[in-house]
Amino acid sequence: MTDPQSTTGRPQGVADQDVVDVLVAGHREVEAIFVELEGRQGAPEHRRQLADVVIAELVRHSVAEEQYVYPAARRALPDGDQLAEHEIAEHAEAERTMKELESVDPSEARFEPLLAHLTKAIRHHVQEEESDLFPRLRAAMAREELVELAGKGAGRQADGPDPAAPGRAGPPAGEPAARPRHRPGGPAPGRPRRPPHLHGGAARQAALTTRPALPPAGSSPGRPGRRRRL
Known part of the structure; x- marks a missing residue:
């Protein structure tokens, strides 16, 4: 059996994946759920x-990006601060929609419009990252750095600890601390868990057996001390 191909077309194993490979794989998983x-x-x-x-997937994905990828963009790209702030603002917009969607039953009329809005916003976000931010990071950073980012925690979306958990190690020296995040809570009473056909690896399966507890809708998106954003 041949090795899986990365987003650049080169054969590689999981250990060789860089941060872009990891995040693009996350994008594809989210898209598959949206299509369903x-x-x-x-x-x-x-x-x-x-x-x-899909909410749990997006929360973990955003943690990885905001903890590791956007700080790297700020350091490596001349307009990295502007790019990072733009992407973070899009995370915030998506989170507001997710908070509403979280409390709506699929039988209610609001469910489909909210889902459509979230799907459109995330697809736009993904297209921007994959056509602009990710290629520019690969051009500006050594591959070893990108692989190291994946190893340090950009794959947190798949199998890392909750970044809000007590005792979590802080960011590397010189990197800004991630914004405070609400810890994911357990699944709501009576809610089913991850469908069997969506199980990825064992680590991802374990990570997604809990739903994120999003903050109240309408909370002010301030800066430090703000609510956790998607």
């Missing part, structure tokens, strides 16, 4: 389950 939700198939309980999974 857009099919509007299955019972409301199953669609609620899929919505919970």
Whole structure:
């Protein structure tokens, strides 16, 4: 069996993946769930389950990006600060939509418009990152640095500890601390967990058996001390 191909077309194993490979794989997993939700198939309980999974995926993905990728962009790119702030603002917009979607039953009229809005926003965000930010990072940084980023924690979305957990190690020296995040809570009573056909690796499966507890809708998106953003 041949080795999986990276986003640049080079053969590689998991140990050789750089941070872009890891994040692009996360994008593809999220897109697969969006496509299934857009099919509007299955019972409301199953669609609620899929919505919970995609929210959990997006929260973990954003933690990885804001903890490691955007600080790297600030250091490596001449307009890195501007790019990072733009991407973080898009995370905040998506989080507001997720907070609303989290509390809406799939049988309610608001569910589909909220889901469509979230899907559109995330696809736009992904397109920007994959066509601009990620290629520029690969051009500006040594591959060894990008692989190291993946190893240090940009893959946190897949199998890392919750960044808000007590005792979590801080960011590397010289990097800004991540904004405070709310710890994910357990699944809501009566909510099903990750569908069997969506199980990735064992670590991802374990990470996604809990749903993120998003902050109240309408919270002010301030700076330090702010609520956790997607």
